[in-house]
Amino acid sequence: MRTQQSGRVKDHALSLVFAAAFILTLIGQSIAGLFDHNEDQLTHGGPVSSWWEFVTSSEFVVDVAENWQSEYLQFFLFILATVWLVQRGSPESKKTGDEGVGSDEDQLIGEHARDDSPAWAKVRGFRLWLFSNSLLIMMGTIFVLSWFVQGLAGTTVTNSENALHGEPPISFGEYLLSADFWNRTLQNWQSELLAVGSMVAYSIFLRQRGSAESKPVGVPHRLSAIESD
Incomplete structure (x- = not known):
């Protein structure tokens, strides 16, 4: 069973690696964007946002x-x-x-x-x-x-x-x-x-x-x- 699972992962490794990289970079963008957004808000005296509020903005x-x-x-x-x-x-x-x-x-x-x-x-x-x-x-x-x-x-x-x-x-x-x-x-x-x-x-x-x-x-x-x- 473990060999079969390993084989399936190997067969789809290119898609899986890029899917994981995409998710990680999207999360990274959301975090960096949140800090940048809140920094700008504080500079102008505006309210800061939570992570969820920012990613749905x-x-x-x-x-x-x-x-x-x-x-x-x-x-x-x-x-x-x-x-x-x-x-x-x-x-x-x-x-x-x-x-x-x-x-x-x-x-x-x-x-x-x-x-x-x-x-x-x-x-x-x-x-x-x-x-x-x-x-x-x-x-x-x-x-x-x-x-x-x-x-x-x-x-x-x-x-x-x-x-x-x-x-x-x-x-x-x-x-x-x-x-x-x-x-x-x-x-x-x-x-x-x-x-x-x-x-x-x-x-x-x-x-x-x-x-x-x-x-x-x-x-x-x-x-x-x-x-x-």
Whole structure:
């Protein structure tokens, strides 16, 4: 039994490690953010907040949501772009000539499906279309929802600040057109796009032995990991 449990943990180690790291950093952000918030409140003679009050506040939610939406936008764009675009020599790309959605035979769908293929890969119609695009749909949905939450929370934060300065509140639509919203949004988008672009380009010429995100060390720069098989 212990061996089986150890095997299951090993099989899912990558997901488990990143899930744990995510939770730890989110907790760390909430604690650091609470201290920063309360320090600012004391400076201005305002009341301090408990940890729970802070993590359920719009101030914390807007910071979390703006990071999530940029991350999922990154994945959404990269998944979509790699269907049609290639980068010669990058393990993050298909090889030149393989642009597009691929044939049914290549994708193992319909009559070309294997016995152990997912059930919706063996059918036709809407279910096959939905399953064939499910990863892009999921990433896009999370992006839109987190962007929407960022807008709502940002509106609340802005109106709280306006009230302190005797200014009138603004609507959700007005906040979406504001400089604050787009400053928060674009500074995250550019960093994510830089990271993805750098990964694609650096992986052509640089290696990390043993990583699934790298070509084997001895593979020529001009070849992708797929071409080297």
